Amino acid sequence: MHYTPRVVSEHVPDFSSLGALLGHRRFQGKSGQELAIALWELIVDHDLGIYHYLPAIERFWNKDVYDPLKILNVYGFTICHCHAHMLAMIAREAGFTTRIANIRGHEGTEIFYDGAWHYFDADIQYFHRKHPPEEHIIASRQDLYDDPSLVDGQQNPSFPYGFPDRLPQNIRPLYEDVPSYLPVFAERIHSMDYRLRPGEEIVRFFHNKGRWVVFDYYPEAWLRYDRETGAEGPTERFWPRRQWGNGYFHYAPCLNSASRDVELSDIAMKGIEQDRDGLVCSGARGEAVLSFESPYIYCGVPDPLKRVPSERGALLKARFMLPEGTSATVTAVAGGRRRKLWSSNGRFGEVVCDADYTASVDGLYSCSLRFKLEGPGARLAEVDNTLWFMVSPHSLPALKNTGPNRMRLCHGDKHGLFTKPDLLEVKMEGAEGPPGAYSAENLVYRPETFSRVLPEDPSRPWRLTYRLRPPEKGAVAWVSAYAIFEGIRPGEDYDGTQAVIEVAVSPDGPWTEAARSHVYEHPQGWHFGLHGESLLEKPARTVYMRLSCKKGILGFRVAQHYVPAGARAASCPLEAVHEWYEVDTRVGRRLRSHVERVVSPEAEYVVECAQEPHDESITLRVPSVAK
Secondary structure: EEEOOOEEEEEOOOOOOOHHHOHHHHHHHHHHHHHHHHHHHHHHOOOOOEOOOOEEEEOOOOOOOOHHHHHHHHHHOOOOOHOOOOOOOEEOOOOOOEEEEEEEOEEEEEEEEOOEEEEEOOOOEEEEEEEOOOOOOEEHHHHHHOOOHHOOOOOOOOOOOOOOOOOOOHHHHHHHHHOEEEEEOOOOOOOOEEEEEEOOOEEOOOOOOOOOOOOOOOHHHHHHOOOOOOOOOOOOOOOOOOOOOOHHHHHEEOOOOEEOHHHHOOEEEEEEEOOOOEEOOOEEEEEEEEEEEEEOOOOOOOOOOOOOOOOEEEEEEEEEEOOOOEEEEEEEEEEOEEEEEOOOOOOOEEEEEEEEEEEHHHOOOOOEEEEEOOOOOOOEEEEEEEEEEEHHHHOOOOOOOOEEEEEEOOOOOOOOOOOOOOEEEEEEEOOOOOOOOEEEOOEEEOOOOOOEEEEEEOOOEEEEEEOOOOOOOOOEEEEEEEEOOOOOOOOOOOOOOOOEEEEEEEOOOOOEEEEEEEEEEEOOOOEEEEEEEEEEEEEEEEEEEEEEEEEOEEEEEEEEEEEOOOOOOOOOOOEEEEEEEEEOOOOOEEEEEEEEOOEEEEEEEEEOOOOOEEEEEEEEEEOOEOO
């Protein structure tokens, strides 16, 4: 088993975490305005940046995706308000104080340094310097309101300075509204962690293969915003007309007893034994469960108008050997739903399942397949499963040089640990008490109200505790939590009690603070987000998360990152395969490849290119392991 293997190119930042991203040389030794500009330049970069297209939807909240790791790695595109929050979160990770500035029908990021606020727009792609003699100072949103000529009369423009179809003279009126500000939606739950088992590979292309997620609101939005690109898929609306990329996980373990693939994987089995021909039912019935988790969103070839489900995105082939009187079924479990994919229907002998279950997993990040065998001797002989996903091409380890291109192979999560993430999502809805809570203190549960949760004694905050336990044997190493608390209305009598997220290994404490914030004011008292993380002193089998405030809470998402039992540096080899095109001086374009076979969890290697490389794909593969 390999935990979060990733190849990092010398030419591209490591997008696997915000900490890794900020460790790139383009940010080193910089602070203040120089660092703020460097962060903005990354987002507007035509090779590494984020282009403008309708945002993806976070399934749980049914709201736009703000999580920077999803935008940077999974999609590579978003729209103005998500651009603003993403840049704000990255700048916060770099040590800045940030907020969101409202412009008429638009949002941008304000970053605080040198004793003042400064406005950066990552979507329309500009910032505005003051007029001489302060032409070295980047203006704030208030400065732009006080003097809109800083927009259309800019004497020292940023580079770039606005979209081709968003020229300064047309943008100036947006800044004539009175400034207002919003807190940052600091939702940072997503991680790029995953694992590769023997017999499994992840293939990622630097271009798309026609597979993408058509979110529910897309068809109507394309009609409303007909000047934007639309049904052709996420596409930049002007040069360089960037698009998304695709990739897939392919899992084809050797199931027989001559291989260690089953032993070294996490196939859950009940009533099943392994022999030289595969997995066999040892009694009246047996079941084998294969789980799949991806840091990228699953997708297939869609109908852009959503008239029919997507297809060719989740493909299963399985071969069974069924004695007469036995049977087999395959069920997909995804998004809290079960769907029977296939049944032997009385057939016996060699029976093959060939199923397309894209509709079950489209827009999700995890699923499982359940193989049920009925009757002694019923056998699962082969499994071949492919799950396609979306990927942002700019996040991949690119080749650039004619000659040597240095690569670095890494393993582990942001803390260097061999963990798997498990997500708990809770909305304060439903009739009986806060859903799934371990305990509640000083709390009145009223899901029909705007607040959802209220303090029984208004002089004290309510407290709500949840217990976290890994879904398999192992121990929690660190926790990442995001909760949405109710804001206060202007003039509301509130004593300043803050919203807090805490973590402990016992329900009695001691509690470690993961996040704390004052309660934000909003004209309608709308909710605001609070994010925090806690790395435990040592992994624990059970962890408790406690939320507290005097205002209400809409819900939360919490990821427990746990070390599975027996997780350690992989002893089985891993292959990294780079494919690219070159122009052969004798015969023209030719596909080239480099295969690097490594065992160590940390390794460096060089890919040599005879001519200018044009990236095609990057593959990480764990071959089957023989006994």
